[in-house]
Amino acid sequence: MTEPEIYLIDGSAYIYRAYHAIRPLTNAHGLPTHAVYGFTTILRRLIRERQPRYLAVAYDSRGPVFRHQFYNAYKANRPPMPDDLAAQIPYIHKMVAAHRILHLQQDDQEADDLIASVTDKMVAKGCRVVIVSGDKDLLQLVNDRVSLWDPMNDRTMDQEAVQKKYGLDPAQLLDYFALTGDSSDNIPGVPGIGPKTAQKLISEYHSLEALYGAVEAMKPARIQGLLQQHRSMAFLSRDLVRLNHKAAVPGDIEQYRLETPDQTRLQPLLTELEFHSLLKEYEPVNKIDTSRFYLVQNRDDLAALGKRLCGLDVLAVDTETDSLDPRGAHLVGLSLGTKDGEAWYIPCGHRNENGTLVAAQPTLADLGEVLRPVLEDPDSIKVGHNLKFDLAVLAAPQNGGIRLNGPLHDTMVGAWLLAPDRRTYKLDDLCREFNLCLTTFAEVTGGDKRGDAFCRVELMAAKEYSCEDVFAALHLYHQQLPRLTELQLLPLLRDVEGPLIPVLAAMEYTGILVDADKLAALAAEFGERLEGFEQKIYQVAGETFNINSPKQLGELLFEKLGLPKGRKTKTGWSTDVKVLESLSLTHELPALILQYRNLAKLKSTYVDRLAELRDPLSSRIHTSFNQCGTATGRLSSSSPNLQNIPIRTEEGRRIRSAFIAAPGWQLLAADYSQIDLRVLAHYSQDQALLEAFLAGQDIHRRTAAEIFMVSPQLLTSEMRRVAKTINFGIVYGMSSFGLASQLHVSRKEAQTFIDRYFAHFSGIKEFMEKIVSQARKDGFVTTLLGRRRPLPDIASTNRVQREFAERMAINTPIQGTAADIIKLAMLRVHQELSRRQLQARLLLQIHDELVLEVPKQELDEVSTLLKTHMEGAMNLRVPLVVHLSQGQSLDKE
DSSP states (O other), X not given: OOOOEEEEEEHHHHHHHHHHHSOOXXXXXXXXXXXXXXXXXXXXXHHXXXXXXXXXXXOOOSSOBTHHHHOTTTTTTSOOOOHXXXXXXXXXXXXXXXXXXEEEXXXXXXXXXXXXXXXXXXXXXXXXXXXXXXXXXXXXGOBTTEEEEEXXXXXXXXXXXXXXXXXXXXXXXXXXXXXXXBGGGTBOOOTTOOHHHHHHHHHHHOSHHHHHHTGGGOSSHHHHHHHHHTHHHHHHHHHHHSOOSOOOOOOOGGGGBOOOOOHHHHHHHHXXXXXXXXXXXXXXXXXXXXXXXXXXXXXXXXXXXXXXXXXXSEEEEEEEESOSOTTTOOEEEEEEEOTTSOEEEEEOOOBOTTSOBXXXXXXXXXXXXXXXXXXXXXXXXXXXXXXXXHHHHHHSGGGTOOOOOSOEEEHHHHHHHHOTTOSOOOHHHHHHTTTEXXXXXXXXXXXXXXXXXXXXXXXXXXXXXXXXXXXXXXXXXXXXXXXHHHTTOHHXXXXXXXXHHHHHHHHHHHOEEEOHHHHHHHHHHHHHHHHHHHHHHHHHHTSOOOTTOHHHHHIIIIIISOXXXXXXXXXXXXXXXXXXXXXXXXXXXXXXXXXHHHHHXXXXXXXXXXXXXXXXXXXXXXXXXXXXXXXXXXXXXESSOOTTOOSSSHHHHHHHXXXXXXXXXXXXXXXXXSHHHHHHHHHXXXXXXXXXXXXXXXXXXXXXXXXXXXXXXXXXXXXXXXXXXXXXXXXXXXXXXXXXXXXXXXXXXXXXXXXXXXXXXXXXXXXXXXXXXXXXXXXXXXXXXXXXXXXXTTXXXXXXXXXXXXXXXXXHHHHHHHHHHHHHHHHHHHHHHHHTTXXXXXXXXXXXXXXXXXXXXXXXXXXXXXXXXXXXXXXXXXXXXXXXXXXXXXXXX
């Protein structure tokens, strides 16, 4: 019969190890969570890998222990528990309880003592014991039935391993530790006796008593003197290290039996802590009730459904397609849900393996004819998750050109507004936090990897899968609505983010024309220039090497060339941009490497990628605008990312010149002038900044005159460049260190510039101090439209985390308000173009710039319209100013 095996976790030790091993984490409400996460990971690894039948976690006493009674200085040099760790201890205890693991804690005792006491009882009953710890003191307990396992380095210590490491039997370690002491616990030991000497003495004499019985004749004299002088300390240290084997602990092994986790406690706990990755590993308790999901298979039932859905206040919508590209996707089916929990799936494009349409499903024409009035109803709220996709699919000509109308509540956008720093906004992940389990796409398609896999899903399975999505979206909608209202975010969703969805969908559908010949020419030219850089680099280096290998480059720069300021990482020498920029001041090679890298990135990221993404029929690029991509509210774009094309370099401008207008049209670009600084002027009410903008002055020249203390007539372009760097650096909370790095000046000189800046613009400094102070009280900051960004690290004890949060407190209201302004401008421009029935259309939003494609005959009207609505998007204390440029390409130079 197999001997029972029990695992005993040194909980207190792993709490601290997890706290220090993982970078600080917090949930959306500012609760520190990294120690809980690390501890839970260790716990789950043990359960997964070792599958223990019996398990307990031991913790230290909350107060002093019996060792303090005979040595007040025990552990006296340990700092108090950090506040952000103390806040996590109750959650660790809850986590252990939710996993139904026995919790051991006793006044006056440490975790080690409880583990020793359980070990004795269980060994006496014929059990094997595995102590889960990295604490060397517990090695005293190791014997032929007791081992120690440290999961953090996956090391097991049995009798043989202890003998190999210490040269002693586990039973001799108590006397060995008495001699060596332990500085972390303030156990003195015998000063001057190190591990090697202690091992030799205990190996020879076996115990402290025998050692001191022979001390009078011991040599050398130095060791004899140390032992005699500190005899009392040696025996005191042994008493401190000795484990108590008589603590009151359960003696029945069945009390240690590991049960299955308590889902009703575990799910809410993981949700509160926002451990999304761990939530995925637990099956939610509540599978969605599908009894009120219906399959619509003929025109009569479809007509009846259309009548039933007319005039509803709220309707959830989800599309199923044969592609993830909404422009070319064909509608396979449509699910609709109502707030009373009913949902319907209307299939229209399901096919057999041979490609023929499945019988017993309405036609696409029937679907469009019957449901168009419902979907285009301007009064009913349409709810969905990632509605931009559904809207674009329904609007596509091949799917009937249905316009999804009415107020749009996208639950993905709602989740983003409530928690803009979340890692994921997927429907499955959001629902899991509300204890709802959705069928996955892989499950419903049986793992079919083909792009059109869904059209071959059996109708009943498709019904349940798709109806789950509208049910889940409605569930999120009802969860989000009161929270959005409470945080005053509902107007932002209803008036800005919701109406923006069809605008972005239209921009994506239109795309922007690219000159294929120019891209090909640029690819060839950039390729030749890269080859030239390679040869130049090899010439300067004096050898050939892999330029793209950080390891080889680091060895060349710092070991062979002996350049200064090298910084080693775990994987070798650092050759990041900052290092190379610094080295460029003293050697030609790093500068050449930077130029090579920049050109290679432009070629691969833009020139080559644009050619790949260009639609071969229309020659247009269709980027995807990500509404939930940033915490500040700014849009981002992907496939390709058009936000990061450099506009101040020759190569960047040449890439922009490949974006062109159609024949007979022009590209019209409208760029906000210094919008971040104008928002800063509004917030800070700094008189000097307000006066400069109201007078139409060049703010960078004005700043340069102040920080360089010269007349405006004596300013140089370099002085203005420095001032510009400072102006925008201040908005981003740049420190003197950061400014010095950007300007390549000393930190002292950079601080002088900053001091002069704040001396002149004193209102800005006051604003920055006030907003950081308010953020500490509130835990968040807002934009002028009420967009909210939580700052859980604003009161962190970790200086780096806290200072980063402070910079975000300053930057987010400014950058976020600028994002709000350009979104308002997009809405107004789009609406006005539609109202006037103009052909001009919005194509791109890049940073503070809107790009339109305009028929030449509409240029004058659209230019006026564009400038008017952009400059009037929001009333600030200073005017918004827009600069227009037009041409056949996007390059303004």
